[in-house]
Amino acid sequence: MVKAYKCICCNKRAKPKDRRPLTDTVKNYLRRVLPAVDPTDSDVICFQCRVKSYKNAPKPRQCSDNISNDPDYQPQPSTSRQPFSPLSIRWVVESANARIKRFKYLDHVMPNSQLPFIGDFVRIVCAISNKYFPPLSSPDQVEQDELIAKKMLQQNEKENELKMLVEEKGLARKKTIWRPIEDCEVQGFPRLSDEQLSELTLGVYQLRLSSSYMQEHTTGNCDIKVHVHEQSLISAKLQSRHTSSRRYMLWIRHSEDMVESWYCQCKT
Numbered sequence: 001m002v003k004a005y006k007c008i009c010c011n012k013r014a015k016p017k018d019r020r021p022l023t024d025t026v027k028n029y030l031r032r033v034l035p036a037v038d039p040t041d042s043d044v045i046c047f048q049c050r051v052k053s054y055k056n057a058p059k060p061r062q063c064s065d066n067i068s069n070d071p072d073y074q075p076q077p078s079t080s081r082q083p084f085s086p087l088s089i090r091w092v093v094e095s096a097n098a099r100i101k102r103f104k105y106l107d108h109v110m111p112n113s114q115l116p117f118i119g120d121f122v123r124i125v126c127a128i129s130n131k132y133f134p135p136l137s138s139p140d141q142v143e144q145d146e147l148i149a150k151k152m153l154q155q156n157e158k159e160n161e162l163k164m165l166v167e168e169k170g171l172a173r174k175k176t177i178w179r180p181i182e183d184c185e186v187q188g189f190p191r192l193s194d195e196q197l198s199e200l201t202l203g204v205y206q207l208r209l210s211s212s213y214m215q216e217h218t219t220g221n222c223d224i225k226v227h228v229h230e231q232s233l234i235s236a237k238l239q240s241r242h243t244s245s246r247r248y249m250l251w252i253r254h255s256e257d258m259v260e261s262w263y264c265q266c267k268t
Contacts (some may be wrong), residue, residue, distance in 0.1 A: 009049035020045040023159070029053040047224055095136050099129055148202050162253050162261040171235065171266070172249055178237060180223035186226065186234055188256045200259060232260075240266070 007014050008022070009030065021206070022030075027039045030053070031098060087185065101107040103125050110118060192200065196205075201207055225237040233253050240246040250264035 005044050007046040007049055008037060008043040008065060009053070010022070012046065014044055014046040018049045020047060021045075026050060026053045029056065041139065073255070084228065091252055092136070099136070149185055152202055160263055162251055163218065163263040166251055166263055171229070173247050176227045176235070177225055181224045181226045181236075182224045186228060188231060189254055190257055190259065191235070196258070 005014050005019050006012065007019070022039050022041065022043055022045060025213060026045060030037050030039050033056075052172075100122065104122065157262045162249060197207060227235045229251075232255060233251065235249060237247050237249055240248060248264055248266045250262065250266075252259060253261045
């Protein structure tokens with residue numbers, strides 16, 4: 001005998017092409033309009049009743065036009081200032097990931113069948129790393145790291161005066177005579193020590209990248225174009241590290257002893 005599938009809502013027999021399984025939205029609707037009905041996964045609903053249930057389902061609550069009077073409104077934090085560049089903390093994350101990927105099993109895309117066990121594998125690998133590998137950051141560097149973090153926050157709160165100068169005077173749009181750096185006499189540009197560079201870049205991440213980046217510019221066919229606006233202000237054109245067809249302009253204000261400020265059109 002053929003089983004008769006009746007719609008749980010209208011109690012009419014539902015044809016094979018007309019019956020639908022119960023979703024969570026439909027179940028909630030039935031519990032609200034038919035308190036005596038206890039829907040289960042084995043029940044079905046006809047197409048018309050299903051459409052009706054979706055039409056009558058409660059809509060998500062929306063904020064009122066005057067959001068300040070909405071009881072659920074929570075003011076968002078001020079976004080007038082962008083957070084500090086994610087590159088500042090990227091080296092720490094990449095170093096931890098690189099240490100985990102030293103284990104061959106975790107150095108490739110894993111099949112879906114292994115998803116339930118990945119967490120255990122990572123915890124085992126991290127335990128081995130913590131036990132036998134040197135720490136990524138030694139305890140004697142904690143104070144220095146805190147000082148760098150404070151300086152980052154202070155820099156983030158300051159206005160970039162050189163950027164404001166470039167935008168006010170329209171230096172990026174002005175016609176400029178660019179010359180190769182070998183043919184341009186840049187007077188009074190300071191020679192910075194490793195310690196000064198580390199203090200200027202707020203850490204070592206950018207310095208680690210600069211070696212290969214400089215090699216690409218010095219050994220390849222990439223020319224560095226420079227323009228001297230005044231004795232203490234120069235601008236340059238550099239090829240993007242990620243896209244060979246893109247170039248960015250940057251400006252540097254300097255004295256004979258230090259780099260005072262800088263601004264680059266690159267978003268990072």
